[in-house]
Amino acid sequence: xxxxxxxxxxxxxxxxxxxxxxxxxxxxxxxxxxxxxxxxxxxxxxxxxxxxxxxxxxxxxxxxxxxxxxxxxxxxxxxxxxxxxxxxxxxxxxxxxxxxxxxxxxxxxxxxxxxxxxxxxxxxxxxxxxxxxxxxxxxxxxxxxxxxxxxxxxxxxxxxxxxxxxxxxxxxxxxxxxxxxxxxxxxxxxxxxxxxxxxxxxxxxxxxxxxxxxxxxxxxxxxxxxxxxxxxxxxxxxxxxxxxxxxxxxxxxxxxxxxxxxxxxxxxxxxxxxxxxxxxxxxxxxxxxxxxxxxxxxxxxxxxxxxxx
Amino acid sequence: xxxxxxxxxxxxxxxxxxxxxxxxxxxxxxxxxxxxxxxxxxxxxxxxxxxxxxxxxxxxxxxxxxxxxxxxxxxxxxxxxxxxxxxxxxxxxxxxxxxxxxxxxxxxxxxxxxxxxxxxxxxxxxxxxxxxxxxxxxxxxxxxxxxxxxxxxxxxxxxxxxxxxxxxxxxxxxxxxxxxxxxxxxxxxxxxxxxxxxxxxxxxxxxxxxxxxxxxxxxxxxxxxxxxxxxxxxxxxxxxxxxxxxxxxxxxxxxxxxxxxxxxxxxxxxxxxxxxxxxxxxxxxxxxxxxxxxxxxxxxxxxxxxxxx
DNA sequence: GTGACGCATAAGTAACACTTATCTATACTC
DNA sequence: GAGTATAGATAAGTGTTACTTATGCGTCAC
Numbered sequence: 001x002x003x004x005x006x007x008x009x010x011x012x013x014x015x016x017x018x019x020x021x022x023x024x025x026x027x028x029x030x031x032x033x034x035x036x037x038x039x040x041x042x043x044x045x046x047x048x049x050x051x052x053x054x055x056x057x058x059x060x061x062x063x064x065x066x067x068x069x070x071x072x073x074x075x076x077x078x079x080x081x082x083x084x085x086x087x088x089x090x091x092x093x094x095x096x097x098x099x100x101x102x103x104x105x106x107x108x109x110x111x112x113x114x115x116x117x118x119x120x121x122x123x124x125x126x127x128x129x130x131x132x133x134x135x136x137x138x139x140x141x142x143x144x145x146x147x148x149x150x151x152x153x154x155x156x157x158x159x160x161x162x163x164x165x166x167x168x169x170x171x172x173x174x175x176x177x178x179x180x181x182x183x184x185x186x187x188x189x190x191x192x193x194x195x196x197x198x199x200x201x202x203x204x205x206x207x208x209x210x211x212x213x214x215x216x217x218x219x220x221x222x223x224x225x226x227x228x229x230x231x232x233x234x235x236x237x238x239x240x241x242x243x244x245x246x247x248x249x250x251x252x253x254x255x256x257x258x259x260x261x262x263x264x265x266x267x268x269x270x271x272x273x274x275x276x277x278x279x280x281x282x283x284x285x286x287x288x289x290x291x292x293x294x295x296x297x298x299x300x301x302x303x304x305x306x307x308x309x
Numbered sequence: 310x311x312x313x314x315x316x317x318x319x320x321x322x323x324x325x326x327x328x329x330x331x332x333x334x335x336x337x338x339x340x341x342x343x344x345x346x347x348x349x350x351x352x353x354x355x356x357x358x359x360x361x362x363x364x365x366x367x368x369x370x371x372x373x374x375x376x377x378x379x380x381x382x383x384x385x386x387x388x389x390x391x392x393x394x395x396x397x398x399x400x401x402x403x404x405x406x407x408x409x410x411x412x413x414x415x416x417x418x419x420x421x422x423x424x425x426x427x428x429x430x431x432x433x434x435x436x437x438x439x440x441x442x443x444x445x446x447x448x449x450x451x452x453x454x455x456x457x458x459x460x461x462x463x464x465x466x467x468x469x470x471x472x473x474x475x476x477x478x479x480x481x482x483x484x485x486x487x488x489x490x491x492x493x494x495x496x497x498x499x500x501x502x503x504x505x506x507x508x509x510x511x512x513x514x515x516x517x518x519x520x521x522x523x524x525x526x527x528x529x530x531x532x533x534x535x536x537x538x539x540x541x542x543x544x545x546x547x548x549x550x551x552x553x554x555x556x557x558x559x560x561x562x563x564x565x566x567x568x569x570x571x572x573x574x575x576x577x578x579x580x581x582x583x584x585x586x587x588x589x590x591x592x593x594x595x596x597x598x599x600x601x602x603x604x605x606x607x608x609x610x611x612x613x614x615x616x617x618x
Numbered sequence: 619g620t621g622a623c624g625c626a627t628a629a630g631t632a633a634c635a636c637t638t639a640t641c642t643a644t645a646c647t648c
Numbered sequence: 649g650a651g652t653a654t655a656g657a658t659a660a661g662t663g664t665t666a667c668t669t670a671t672g673c674g675t676c677a678c
Contacts (some may be wrong), residue, residue: 074595284381
């Protein structure tokens with residue numbers, strides 16, 4: 001017998017106690033006993049169960065051996081439950097009933113109408129893409145407990161990797177090692193402080209912080225136009241960036257959806273795309289298919305396009 | 310390979326619908342899943358369970374097949390529970406916990422310290438043999454629910470045969486097809502009405518009713534002495550018979566224990582045995598050994614002799 | 619008694635759960 | 649980034665198990 005024991009640093013052997021065998025019953029045996037209780041005879045129970053009578057006889061005998069207790073006693077040419085048998089039959093009913101519940105729940109889960117769905121999204125998505133979708137999903141799947149987490153892309157991906165989320169709506173491009181689906185694409189425009197005569201090169205800029213996926217897109221887009229913005233304010237909050245523009249203090253690059261909603265509505269400097277920010281739905285590559293996520297994505301793509309028109 | 314049973318072998322689809330297969334899980338699989346949940350990896354769980362890693366891997370895979378749901382998802386080179394897996398693990402814990410309870414209860418039953426003990430006894434036994442015994446038994450085995458039924462021997466034997474009693478204390482001789490144990494033997498004496506000058510042949514008699522086992526003993530005993538009593542009163546209640554004697558109205562044959570207890574105490578006509586009535590404990594021949602019955606009988610035979618001295 | 623019935627046992631077979639050996643993929647380390 | 653250790657999957661072999669049909673034995677009913 002070769003014992004592959006990894007180099008045990010200390011001789012701490014105590015807490016690894018090997019588990020005791022916990023009653024190796026088969027649910028089928030329990031179902032058999034339940035049938036015997038219900039139909040009152042082995043032969044009839046076997047017929048109802050669609051197995052041969054000896055199969056039932058032996059199965060019950062083994063159950064008795066495993067439990068170490070006589071479950072049936074002879075009554076004429078029949079057999080009837082002993083007290084222990086009745087108790088075990090009660091146990092069987094409980095377990096089988098609970099198992100049926102479980103199966104039902106699993107089927108609901110498979111159908112996408114049960115369980116917990118943990119969705120992460122960036123704030124932009126939470127503002128103008130997903131509220132309607134979440135509402136519609138909750139309406140369509142009342143059995144599903146939807147939990148939302150709003151954060152920036154990198155954090156969401158991190159949480160996704162740590163199994164704290166089932167799906168995350170983040171800024172593209174799609175990261176490696178995940179399954180991603182493009183949900184929508186939104187244009188990023190340059191917004192100039194109203195009434196200012198500054199050139200973009202002269203002005204101050206308010207942008208997303210360094211390292212953000214959106215900021216990377218913006219930097220690249222501006223660089224293509226020869227712009228090296230002097231950034232004097234950074235914020236993750238697009239409402240803050242927008243406000244800086246509204247107050248005439250800064251230039252910025254913002255999603256049209258955010259910049260032009262609310263009052264006063266901003267107008268882009270030129271209808272010129274700085275970049276295209278894609279919103280992607282990301283899942284763990286190894287995660288099993290989830291009908292709830294699929295349904296959620298379907299709702300997003302059905303409704304998601306509309307707000308961008 | 311899913312086995313779907315669509316129709317019964319016979320073409321006739323009676324209302325005897327064959328049961329649907331109720332989730333053929335093995336408790337061992339559940340224990341395996343529980344171990345994986347607990348120890349966080351297949352390898353470690355296998356080590357703790359004392360089985361090989363492939364065994365666990367295959368077992369879980371089959372569990373997944375049976376449930377039709379993925380229970381584990383890859384997480385790096387490990388695997389972790391999915392939502393369905395967590396739910397099934399919860400189910401496993403419930404079932405295994407309940408099974409442990411069951412096993413414990415069965416062991417108590419085996420040890421004679423649990424369950425229901427249904428005892429039948431004739432009134433004589435309930436009056437002067439068993440009260441102390443029942444009290445002592447209840448004290449010694451508080452976990453056992455003792456239920457008493459007092460009736461005449463034939464009724465008790467009938468109820469025993471119908472599985473309504475576990476043990477019956479009745480008048481001998483031991484019936485066929487049962488397991489009987491003699492508990493004690495009590496003398497039956499003739500009691501004359503005090504102050505009467507009648508001879509037994511002249512007097513009226515008060516006896517147990519025709520057909521009773523005790524009556525048979527008495528008739529035989531009296532016949533041996535040439536007596537053919539004129540019975541004017543029959544009662545199953547020995548107190549009634551005794552009272553008839555006390556009032557000077559009748560002769561009777563009674564167990565000494567009953568006749569001579571209470572006031573006024575009766576004196577037997579002559580210290581001459583009419584018959585010996587044996588009290589036997591009867592059980593069904595096929596009934597499994599029952600530690601509680603054994604303990605009860607032990608108490609009876611230990612204490613039972615005393616009241617007869 | 620005779621037949622019907624309920625269950626137990628016997629013998630054969632297919633499925634199953636376990637083992638060891640090996641392979642693949644991931645993570646850690648220098 | 650290559651080398652190595654680790655987690656798990658897969659393959660092949662083997663003993664056990666759970667089913668089948670055939671048959672035997674005891675009980676109940678006429």
